[in-house]
Amino acid sequence: MNFEVEYTSAQGSFRRDVQAFLAEHVPGDLEFPVDTIDLSEDQFKKRRAIGRALGERGWLYPTMPKEYGGAALSVDEAIVLSEELSAIGLSNPPYYDAGGRHAAPSILVWGNDEQKQRFLPMICRGEIRSWQLLTEPGAGSDLAAVKTTAIQDGDHYVVNGQKVFVGSNHGADYSWTIAVTNPDAERHHNLSWFMIPMDLPGIEVVPMNLLTAGGGEGGGGCGVKNTVFFDDVRVPADHLVGGENNGWQVASTHLEVEHGGTGRVSGGSLVERFIDHCKHHPRGGQPLSKDPDVRESLVDIFIESEITRLFGLRNYWLAHADQPRSYEGSQFSLRRKLSGLEIAEKMLDIIGPAALTHDPEWSALAGSLEYYQRDAITALHPGATTDIQRVIISRRIGIGRPEREKAGALR
Ligand SMILES: Cc1cc2nc3c(=O)[nH]c(=O)nc-3n(C[C@H](O)[C@H](O)[C@H](O)COP(=O)(O)OP(=O)(O)OC[C@H]3O[C@@H](n4cnc5c(N)ncnc54)[C@H](O)[C@@H]3O)c2cc1C
Structure with missing residues (x-):
């Protein structure tokens, strides 16, 4: 009896396509520091360029639907793509994009049509990269205890609070952030998620000094973790994703992905x-x-x-x-x-x-x-x-x- 996993000829042919693509788009001078804290800005940009090239083919988040910038790859093809990236020391995405890895599946399940059209393509094409901002000084394992508030004021939410152990080096375009939108509501019925542009006034990022920031191999490591402060940050109301005070439901998808699902x-x-x-x-x-x-x-x-x-x-x-x-x-x-x-x-x-x-x-x-x-x-x-x-x-x-x-x- 032969227990060896055998690849189909279709997988073999797809593997050759992937190898040819990587030979063309992965530069010979790409560096693989042991700890991504040592990844230079120049090397980070090279990885973003690989990410955008993957994204152009829908291969950055390859199983996402085509209409949102994925390639709707079957699991057989997606595995081959991951294997080939892994074989040359890269993860997919080839840099830390926790927001993309967690926000994209959450938006796919919980976002409305307009939000899916607005946020998913820019994530899947590698045009933006995002951090995930959950943990706070008093809310780690007990995520529902977050205290950062996002209070509606006309067509904006005003965000105040602090997140810890979040992000990476080399900045981010957006943060996928959970906050309290109704301080008077019961626990689990008071939260919402936001895609917050990181260049809004009132956001301050302060690096933390940790033993490691996690996951050095494959270039997908964070390099550093940060404390992020929000001080009267005015976020456009249409950046609230998945429904107001529906954040605990959205979190069920986010956490499923993050917990290894x-x-x-x-x-x-x-x-x-x-x-x-x-x-x-x-x-x-x-x-x-x-x-x-x-x-x-x-x-x-x-x-x-x-x-x-x-x-x-x-x-x-x-x-x-x-x-x-x-x-x-x-x-x-x-x-x-x-x-x-x-x-x-x-x-x-x-x-x-x-x-x-x-x-x-x-x-x-x-x-x-x-x-x-x-x-x-x-x-x-x-x-x-x-x-x-x-x-x-x-x-x-x-x-x-x-x-x-x-x-x-x-x-
Ligand atoms: C390298 C690194 C990267 C991180 N990246 C991110 C990130 O990108 N974004 C983000 O939002 N957060 C991030 N975090 C934060 C991480 O999610 C929290 O550290 C984690 O959820 C634990 O929370 P805490 O540190 O507040 O510990 P606590 O929740 O205070 O827990 C303290 C101890 O009590 C135990 N404990 C707590 N509750 C229970 C319970 N009910 N039953 C049994 N034991 C319990 C815990 O296991 C732990 O040992 C990161 C942390 C590290 C170290």
Whole structure:
């Protein structure tokens, strides 16, 4: 019996199209810093240009409907596109666009026709990139506790408040932001979402100094996280998306995506490079991988990362093939976070202190291991902590609530 995944000839032909496209549009001098905090403005612009070229074909958000700037690719084609980008070290989008990744599916489900026509094409064509602004000093896991207000004043909403741990380096065109639109209403019935142009007067962005800003690989990392202050920011009323005080419903789609419900197609990971490193890097006159203890740990690392990869792939397929979903998003996210920590610990055991430095003389894999050590810790928090993922799983399998909670709508 042959269990090998076999690609169809149509996928093979699409793969050749993608390879030809990437050969034409990915410049030879593209840099891949270990931490996107080191991505220069020039390199960022090159990635935006790749994003726009992908967007022209509908390949930036490839499964989105064509009328909104996607290519309506089937899941078979979309997987090939992701694999080919991944194989050359890029994510899709090839830069951080959390607003696009979360706002676009949320607008698709909850926006009215005019909002879909206005916002989705500019996201899908890569004309804008956006941040997602949810967390506040008193509202992280408990998102419904946000205090930032957006109070209507004629044909504008006036926004006041503060968001933390948000955004990235190199600025943003829009922020996808949740705020209180009715301070007198009950919890969960008082919130709305806005696409806020980031060049409006009264917005201040102050970088934070964190262990990492998350997700260095593939260039999709944030570089930095920021505090964003809103001081009497006047946002045009037609930038409220999904209905006034309907924000908790819109959040169900946003959070489904953010919590792992749309999965991930990954390849060319640090784990593969690490295993290869151990096969060639000598210690005591022989490659590290000749040591029986190291071999055992390498097998564990491989299995950990492979299970996580397969969960991501399964979720990608479930979401893009419109299959029923329940706890799978949080299951993938929880696994990714916990296995990341376990892999980091095993790598440290194998390599020793060289895994803790990016000094070119001592570091392993050009500092990638040092970054991974830090990132495995910070990765426990964004997109819901491990505790919150457990809470969601319990609600979805029917032990946290009298009725099984449903997964957020994606279409
Ligand atoms: C690198 C990084 C990137 C981020 N990016 C963004 C971003 O782009 N946009 C954005 O809006 N936010 C972002 N965040 C913020 C992130 O979403 C929050 O850190 C996260 O939701 C947790 O909120 P908190 O930090 O306020 O912790 P808290 O909510 O105060 O939680 C503190 C601790 O209590 C536990 N806890 C809380 N409630 C429960 C419960 N009900 N049951 C069991 N345990 C519980 C938590 O698991 C945690 O261990 C980012 C954070 C980091 C670190």
